[in-house]
Each structure stands twice: as C-alpha cells, then as structure tokens.
Amino acid sequence: MLKDILIFIMMSIISYFTVTLIHELGHVIAGLCNGLKFFMLVIGPLGLMRDENDKIKLYIEKNTLFWGGIAGTTPIENSNISINTISSILIAGPIVQLLSGLIFIFVFLYSSKIFFLLLGAMAVGVSIMCLIPLPRIGGVLTDGTRWLKIRKNKEYGLVETAFFNIAQSYYKYRNCSQINFSDVSNLINNEDPCNQYMGHYFLMHYYKDNGDIENMEEEIKYLENLEEKLPVSFIKIYNYKDA
Incomplete structure (x- = not known):
C-alpha cells in the first residue's frame, strides 16, 4: 500500500514537470516559428539560458518562484516585434499543452497505463485554467486573459509590447540601463496598479544601473x-527592497 502511494506521488511529480515543460515549449516553439531565437527555459531548479557569448548553458535557477516554469525567446536582430507575434506566443503554451493532454488521454485509452491518464488529466486541466480569462491570481494574469486583453484592447497591447521590449533590453545588456522610456511610460500610465508598479520598478533599476541614486530613491x-x-505574492517576485 505504501509502495503504491509513493509510486503515485512520484508519477504526479513527474507529470507536473512534464506538462509544465510542454507548456513552456509551446511558447518557445511559437517564438521560433515567428523568427525569434531561444533565450531561456526554466523547469524546477534546472534552467537553460543563452549567455553573453550566444551559447546555451545549463544552470541552477536559485529563484524558486521561477521553478513553476518560465521560457523566453528574443529577436535575432534589433527589430520591433508585432503585437500579433506576442499574442501568438502567449496562446501557444496552453494550446500545445491542451493538445498534448488529449493525446495522452488517447494513449491511455489504448494502453490502460495510469501514468498517461495522469499526464493527460493534468495537462488538460492546467491548460484550461490558463486559457480561461480569469482575474489576476497572485498578481499574475493567465495566458488566456492576456491574449484576450490584447485582442480587445489596443492600450493593453502597448503594455504587453512594453514588457517584451524591456525584457529584450535586459537580456541584451544584462541590466536596465538601456530600456526605452516610452515603454516604461506605457506601464506607468496604465490603469492597472500592477502595471504601474512594474513601470516604476523598471525605472528604479534604470536609474540604479546608470548611477542616478537620487532619481532611484524617488522611484522607490x-x-x-x-x-x-x-x-504579497506579486511583491515577492518584484521586490524593490532587494535592488
């Protein structure tokens, strides 16, 4: 009995990280299909990241908040990215996860292997939760909510574009010293307090990375x-006190 319970727990853990990997790979594949290049992928404590020498290296992710899965792609050259590309990258994660879940369930029906049922049920369940346009959960919007906001609201498209551009600048220079003020303004001027916070958060780091302590303290x-x-969960991820 105990052995069966332990086996089920192990299968559940493996299933979780497997369906999370599939979800993040969906985002990566969509980025690659839109002409971007791989930058990073984190699942649990393990991560892959493209370094300053343009080489992909395995590393240990110390921020446990990222262990739930995070992935990113970046333009090959310094070029603007369309909001349609961003929206397709967003929605690809849960869509690929949903399709894989249905495949796992189909395999279970023919093999009767409980592991495939667990994989399928978890993948379908998580993907549906990601696709449903829900309010912020711990300060974070689901992929489906973000995708729908982009399709319905031009102003929110500017928010997502701002996040993408700031992230690309950070990846390129390894700091916030070169971020664009128009992107920061799109966040600060948005009605959502979370986006306003992020705008001031990035601006604080901009001043810090450029040695402007006076303006940095104003942003704080x-x-x-x-x-x-x-x-509180949102502040833990983007804690200005750790700057």
Missing part, C-alpha cells in the same frame, strides 16, 4: 505607495 517612493495595493 512611488513603489512604496503602490505596494499596499498589490498582492
């Missing part, structure tokens, strides 16, 4: 005022 004041409006 904005962050302190916004902090009480946001979920």
Whole structure:
C-alpha cells in the first residue's frame, strides 16, 4: 500500500514537470516559428539560458518562484516585434499543452497505463485554467486573459509590447540601463496598479544601473505607495527592497 502511494506521488511529480515543460515549449516553439531565437527555459531548479557569448548553458535557477516554469525567446536582430507575434506566443503554451493532454488521454485509452491518464488529466486541466480569462491570481494574469486583453484592447497591447521590449533590453545588456522610456511610460500610465508598479520598478533599476541614486530613491517612493495595493505574492517576485 505504501509502495503504491509513493509510486503515485512520484508519477504526479513527474507529470507536473512534464506538462509544465510542454507548456513552456509551446511558447518557445511559437517564438521560433515567428523568427525569434531561444533565450531561456526554466523547469524546477534546472534552467537553460543563452549567455553573453550566444551559447546555451545549463544552470541552477536559485529563484524558486521561477521553478513553476518560465521560457523566453528574443529577436535575432534589433527589430520591433508585432503585437500579433506576442499574442501568438502567449496562446501557444496552453494550446500545445491542451493538445498534448488529449493525446495522452488517447494513449491511455489504448494502453490502460495510469501514468498517461495522469499526464493527460493534468495537462488538460492546467491548460484550461490558463486559457480561461480569469482575474489576476497572485498578481499574475493567465495566458488566456492576456491574449484576450490584447485582442480587445489596443492600450493593453502597448503594455504587453512594453514588457517584451524591456525584457529584450535586459537580456541584451544584462541590466536596465538601456530600456526605452516610452515603454516604461506605457506601464506607468496604465490603469492597472500592477502595471504601474512594474513601470516604476523598471525605472528604479534604470536609474540604479546608470548611477542616478537620487532619481532611484524617488522611484522607490512611488513603489512604496503602490505596494499596499498589490498582492504579497506579486511583491515577492518584484521586490524593490532587494535592488
């Protein structure tokens, strides 16, 4: 009995990381299909990242908040990316995960292997949760919510584009010293407190990386005022006090 329970627990853990990997690979594949190049992939404590020499290396991710899965692709050259490309990358993760889940269930029906049922049920369940346009969960929007916001609201498209551009600048220079002020403004001027916080958060790092301590401290004041409006889990991810 105990052995069966332990086996089931192990299968559940393996299933979770497998379906998470599939989800993140969906984002990566969509990026590659749109002419971008692989940059990073994190599943659990293990990560792959393209370094400053343009080589992909295996590393240990120390930030446990990323262990749930994160992936990214980046333009091959310094070029603008369309909002349609961003939206396709967003939705590809849960779509690929959903399709793989249905395949796993189909395999289970023919093999009767419980592991495939577990994989299928978990993949379908998680993908549906990611596709449903839900409110923020711990300060984070689901892929489906973000995709729908892009399709319905031009202003939110500017928000997603800003996040993408800032991320690319950070990946290229390994700091925020070269981020674009127009991207930061699109975040700060958005009505969502989470986006406002992120705008000031990036601007704080911009001033810090350029040695402007006075303006950095001004941005910290904005962050302190916004902090009480946001979920604790969100602040843990983007904690200005760790800067």
